[in-house]
Amino acid sequence: MISITAIGSYIPAARESNYAKKSQFDIDDDFITEKIGVKQVSRKASDEETSDLCVKAYADLLGRHGGIEPIDCLIVCTQNPDGSGLPHTSAIVHGKLGLPPHCACFDVSLGCSGYVYGLSVIKSFMQDNGFSNGLLFTADPYSKIIDPQDKNTALLFGDAASVTLMQSAAGPGTWQPGPFRFGTQGKGGAALENRDGKLYMNGRAVFNFSATEVPLQLRQLLQGLQLGIDDIDLFLFHQGSKFIVDQLTARLKIPHEKVPLNLADQGNTVSSSLPLLLQGYVDDPQLHRIVLSGFGVGLSWASCLLTRAP
């Protein structure tokens, strides 16, 4: 059984305040705090590459968990890789971390559903290949492609990275992922895309898709497990915006205290938003079942259960 044993993260220190852009974008405090829920967005340095964000998240993991040997596989989930994406960023991280030659490395290209997908991919890949230790990185610095004049994206997306340590010899208190549910609406993909190097988002279309499909998928997931909302300790939603998380909470009739928000101080960090949120709860012995759900680019959505080993 492959489990989550620790999570490291990195959020660049630099911030752009949304309050400083109120007149530029004709927005008010209510829009900032209640609608998008993002007061400031994190921004990497211009010379910081995607792989550098991963290396810094790994340093945080080492500080929390101590050394890990050997690393048998390393996956980076990104759609904004180093350079032009050839070679893959996972190989570059492999080189920067000085990992052993037997380590399997590849990138997975997904956006906001990427962490849930990545958990399934790395779990099954490790299991089938008999691996002991794996690293799942997320790092999708949208600042590479954001147009600072675009109100739809410039106020919303922040840069960050995470790394989740997956281990086969995982003891009590670690988190076992699964089962999973996936969804794709490829025909709707133009609602969120990189057009010639600039991010374009039709916020209304992405919101409507998420508010419809995510509750359906979560009901199916819980029904398949014969569990109700009451049986789940926490629902961690991709931090797309405060508005979408509030809508999902209302539509699924989940008590608000079970649905944490943490995007105010860095923004929507794409595939890093779920692991950044989960990091605050992995060591809490009061929790037994957590549901994760990510949704966005593709259009793509994915949900899973995490169960704490007793």
Next chain:
Amino acid sequence: MISITAIGSYIPAARESNYAKKSQFDIDDDFITEKIGVKQVSRKASDEETSDLCVKAYADLLGRHGGIEPIDCLIVCTQNPDGSGLPHTSAIVHGKLGLPPHCACFDVSLGCSGYVYGLSVIKSFMQDNGFSNGLLFTADPYSKIIDPQDKNTALLFGDAASVTLMQSAAGPGTWQPGPFRFGTQGKGGAALENRDGKLYMNGRAVFNFSATEVPLQLRQLLQGLQLGIDDIDLFLFHQGSKFIVDQLTARLKIPHEKVPLNLADQGNTVSSSLPLLLQGYVDDPQLHRIVLSGFGVGLSWASCLLTRAP
């Protein structure tokens, strides 16, 4: 048990002859037929996207295998995706093929080792999620990034795509992949990279790495299985060049008749080279064990055994 049941492929009809470039690059017939082994390279139309190559490979699969329902997952292996890679090409293919919303889609970013990795990823992902039918696409049209003046790359790489059908309810004569071996040398990755939109290759460095690491990995794979060269019916090597395939054959002392070559008429098609080659053998009842090995971008290499179900 997840098995390979059929392979579809697409090679664009347009060709560029290497004989027509003899004076431009100061090369002779011997270089063309004996060293690189590529007489002509395939070139997609300028308006053909990576997803279009996948759709055409899928049409070939349908012609060979008939309809497949439902498709539960779809993976595209590429480092030259549609547009700027956001959304992922697998979602675009999902839309163009009109696949159902429960279908899981993601891209894997790998080069010439991508098919072997992809087999492991899709096999384990399907197994763990209880999926019945999956599609593994490869499509990495290097013509998008080749400098026609660069002798190191313009004579070598061709465009193509493939799709491998993976099924859980797979009967006699289908091929079970595994075990797998993987390798990464991230520090050597600059030997083959996309530099600001143009492919750069240090052919000598890539050759030296391949000629050293691939035989080591194959010996380890066979030793782990307590099998010898004689026990394997075919060794399918990534068609990097005739020279590297000949070197690997000699170093491993494999009889030449067990090592087919098929790059003369389209070139090195990156992650599609192994499935294009394998396609010619999947229906041959005389074969029982095939070894695959891919190597290149990353630097990355991967090998596996395929066993025919009796």
